[in-house]
Amino acid sequence: MMPTPTQHRLPMRHGDFSRLADALDYAAQGETGFNFYNGRGDLVAPLSYRELRTRALATARRLIGLGLEPGDRVALVADTVPGFMDCFWACQYVGLVPVPLPVTVGLGSRDAYIRQLSGLLGGCDAAAAFAPEDFMAFLEKAAEGHPLRHIGSFETLQDLPEANTLPPLPEVSATAYLQFTSGSTQFPRGVIITQAQVMQNLTSILRLGVQMREDDRLVSWLPLYHDMGLVGFMLAALTSQRSVDYLATRDFAMRPRQWLSLISRNRGTIAFSPSFGYELCARRIRHGATDFDLSSWRIAGAGAETIRPTSLNRFAETLAPAGFDSRAFLACYGMAECSLAISFAPLDTGLEIDTVDAEKLATQQIAEPADAQQVERTNTFVDCGEVLPEYDFEILDGEGRPLGDRRVGAIKVRGPSVMSGYFGSPEQTRKSLSDDGWLDTGDLGYRIGRRIVITGRAKDLIIVNGRNIWPQDLEWLAEQQPELRPGDALAFAAPSAVGSDAAVVVVQCRAREAEARNALIKRLEGLIRREFGVECLVEAVAPHTLPRTSSGKLSRAGARRDYIARLQERVHERRRPADVGSTADADHDSDRQAG
Structure with missing residues (x-):
């Protein structure tokens, strides 16, 4: 043949x-x-x-x-x-x-x-x-x-x-x-x-x-x-x-x-x-x-x-x-x-990386260009190129007002390739697609003219003490550790005992010894505290534990769901009458696990 x-x-x-x-x-x-x-x-x-x-x-x-x-x-x-x-x-x-x-x-x-x-x-x-x-x-x-x-x-x-x-x-x-x-x-x-x-x-x-x-x-x-x-x-x-x-x-x-x-x-x-x-x-x-x-x-x-x-x-x-x-x-x-494509970077140029001031991004949602030699901490994002001419697009703040260049907000698009809706789900369609054809992509990002930079999914954004933290930043920091590989970490927000969200990072750890695992956890918690100024719980799980979507992508939503289930099971185990320990001990453990 x-x-x-x-x-x-x-x-x-x-x-x-x-x-x-x-x-x-x-x-x-x-x-x-x-x-x-x-x-x-x-x-x-x-x-x-x-x-x-x-x-x-x-x-x-x-x-x-x-x-x-x-x-x-x-x-x-x-x-x-x-x-x-x-x-x-x-x-x-x-x-x-x-x-x-x-x-x-x-x-x-x-x-x-x-x-x-x-x-x-x-x-x-x-x-x-x-x-x-x-x-x-x-x-x-x-x-x-x-x-x-x-x-x-x-x-x-x-x-x-x-x-x-x-x-x-x-x-x-x-x-x-x-x-x-x-x-x-x-x-x-x-x-x-x-x-x-x-x-x-x-x-x-x-x-x-x-x-x-x-x-x-x-x-x-x-x-x-x-x-x-x-x-x-x-x-x-x-x-x-x-x-x-x-x-x-x-x-x-x-x-x-x-x-x-x-x-x-x-x-x-x-x-x-x-x-x-x-x-x-x-x-x-x-x-x-x-x-x-x-x-x-x-x-x-x-x-x-x-x-x-x-x-x-x-x-x-x-x-x-x-x-x-x-x-x-x-x-x-x-x-x-959107059928498939919204934007493409130029051909034959490779990746265009935008480096911005991480502090202004976290506190003011402004993607201000940064010189890595002058700014203490930076974020890097990939420029996804110009939005195709068939689309109108906007970056909106929390009140639905259009934002200018380099202001981070919700991405909305409108054009002839946008879907007709979700099959059999009129309520979900209304949430995502306005009567005049604007699609809420669910993504966050910023514009530079008609170029677009994606910072993450809105539902994945971690907000702790008024600071916006991108989960991929926490994941990247974790994956730089010698015990881990790319794809071995997922970060998300999970509810704490006091009602507010806490930052959590779950890592797939191949080390079997408890001492080695605990050393990795403490090291990562310290690094995140120093780099991002927030407390974060790091949980180590076995290899091949992190969930994926049907298309093979790592799923932060799935990791969050699994983490909460494990947390609830641990609390349940501690509260069984035959167990040694009090309800107060269990509540204290719950607090620790949620950050």
Whole structure:
């Protein structure tokens, strides 16, 4: 088998189509397509866009043959396999609404994954659901109690009868897909994205963001149930007629070298990752960087979570012998509620770091430029570039008043790529989306003209004694300790016994000796006290304890929830009648644990 080619004779178009089905009709006239690789780096399934169109139309007839009607939601366990592509694109031809569902990557229990799938099936009111054969046991169990008309595997779709006729192509105002937001396990929120909304954003991404070229080839391990994977590396590839090489997310987690190997072998030019992906590669490739040739890699995108310059710099230093150029790093900002992208940094410049006075940031919410040689303490943030011209955007204070340059506040955007709302959640939609189209992103940041700098999620901000503390600052300080690695710390605010919030840092500690763990805790508490002027509780937990979202990102909300549960359990244990100690002792312990 040979992968689909990088270039062909079909004139390139940058997503300028009315709907996704039109884009596939056009791409099918060429020879490019999707290529699926296993964890050993073997090509297991090339799928040209021509073949995908044929398969999608046949699958569409079978879905309509089940009695499904335009507008019905079709839940798809989004493993990185051709069957997912067949179903997703089949829905585009007949007005069905595909809903990508997460794939477990071995984190957490079987029961937790089944509960997650069940919640998402209910959250989208699915009429049918499909999965790879390997996931059918999970899906069937999750579907119990839900009024689904059909449950089946991708592999047995071909056995279903086909309808004789198909409904017309959907209108541009019709829903193209539902995208569940990251971390929406307990209270799922399905973002409604129409054909017109996603096509507008794709055109901006392709023309302005990555400036897609005829010789570009994409390489991705990103999950297809996450907006960066789905929109950035499936829809953007097809709507610009580019070939893309896929490695499943779980295979990347076990063998990150294969991602780099695919870029090297196939001369990939565009590949994106959250910071933790670059960190994982750098950690696994301490030796043997020269096994790769990464000189073709022109855009190494970074986004989907707080961008960590230290992780990206470590990657660049490690892979420099392989021809990687740090100027390829491209910071971006986006979210599922905006189809995908909101801003892009300039190409070919690498990361732009903004260094600001930490004291003014904490006390006055002003991001004043700082000279590290003159100011005692500084904060650094990544400049995410200019907001795409399709958006209006504002930075607002707590009273809803617009702020000027370098004043930190809530980020709101408005434009043709902003979602229609959350499916089946009018109350949640009203909280996030105003009647005149302004989306509250939930993020905090500041502007420099039309450039935007993200400082963090509003819900993650830690406020102690009137000081604003960014959790990533506490996490970075923790991860500089020799016992810890990047990704080993999460910081958040938790309620104390007196009612106010206290700062907490939970670290994954590999040291088994109590003395070593206690020394790390005391050292970190002292460092945070000196650096930030606040008391902070540091808790050490076992490796692999910190929770992650469905897309693999570390979850501060999950860590906070788990911490409070552990705290309550400890208090409960101390208050049992058989235990030695008084209620007063238990209350004192509760105070200590909450800071």
